[in-house]
Amino acid sequence: MSDTTGTIVAVDFAPSTKLPDGSSVPTELLLQHQPRAIYVKLDDVNLEFLPPSVCAAHALAGFSETSDMCKCHAGLVKLTPHTVCWRFVSSDGFAVNVQRTGFPIQPEKACSLYALQGTTTDPGLITHFDVPKRAGADIRFLIVYVLLSRVRNLKSLLSVNLSDSIREVIESGPPDGLVGEFERIFADKLAATSRKAETARQALGWN
Ligand SMILES: [Zn+2]
Structure with a gap:
């Protein structure tokens, strides 16, 4: 399921979403905390990865195909945060332990x-x-x-x-090293191309 496109349809924020006075935390502050899960509807996928939502009337009997209130979730997946750890060592010996937690998604x-x-x-x-x-x-x-x-x-x-x-x-501008490399690799080619162009102009009578 790598590199699949989809649309975020719901975000399950962390549970502590109430301020001390009981009011809800503004959405812009919620976004500063790692959500518990993100629900994504995958494009062009109809498989059901999650159990259907069963309405109150069918709570005991279970999901009803004929009920308008029972909902199945075709193509919906639940993404949870992944933590990966690694040790970065640069070529000159600088080393640091890295831990990164994130969701395996990115803007398309x-x-x-x-x-x-x-x-x-x-x-x-x-x-x-x-x-x-x-x-x-x-x-x-x-x-x-x-x-x-x-x-x-x-x-x-x-x-x-x-x-x-x-x-x-x-x-x-470009560092001297780059300019020097360009000269070293392409100088002969540039000169040869100029000569060829001049010969072609004369042959075509464009002078
Ligand atoms: Zn129902």
């Missing part, structure tokens, strides 16, 4: 930077400019370059966290 259109390479994001893109702190200058430049160059025009780009440090990356 959300994707990582890597999934965007070579694509054009129509009709637009909401970009989170969160560059890893430990990334070097060349990686920072490449990240910002990929993020900025996915849209057809800047009107189609919404930016989140476009901070001064990102501005620095943009204004400093």
Whole structure:
């Protein structure tokens, strides 16, 4: 059931949803706490994963197919939080234990930077400019370059966290290492292509 699309139809929040005076906690505060479960209706799936809801009239007899009040839940799944733990060790020896709890879902259109390479994001893109702190200058430049160059025009780009440090990356341009590598790999090819283009122009009488 990996990579299935669906719609969130209900959220089961944590039980302590009352303030000390007995009033309900506002929804925006509820969202700061991990829900106990999220119910998702899967697209194009009619299997019943959860038991049907039985109405009061059929509480003893059980689910009735002819009752309007008894409901079955085709394609509905209950997702609970998953916790995973791992130890991250970087190439230079920095190590930290990581524990992350979350739901195995994400907005359908959300994707990582890597999934965007070579694509054009129509009709637009909401970009989170969160560059890893430990990334070097060349990686920072490449990240910002990929993020900025996915849209057809800047009107189609919404930016989140476009901070001064990102501005620095943009204004400093590509690091010398990248420019040098480009020269090393493509210089001969560029010169040869120019010569071929010139020969072709003369052959076609375009001069
Ligand atoms: Zn019923």
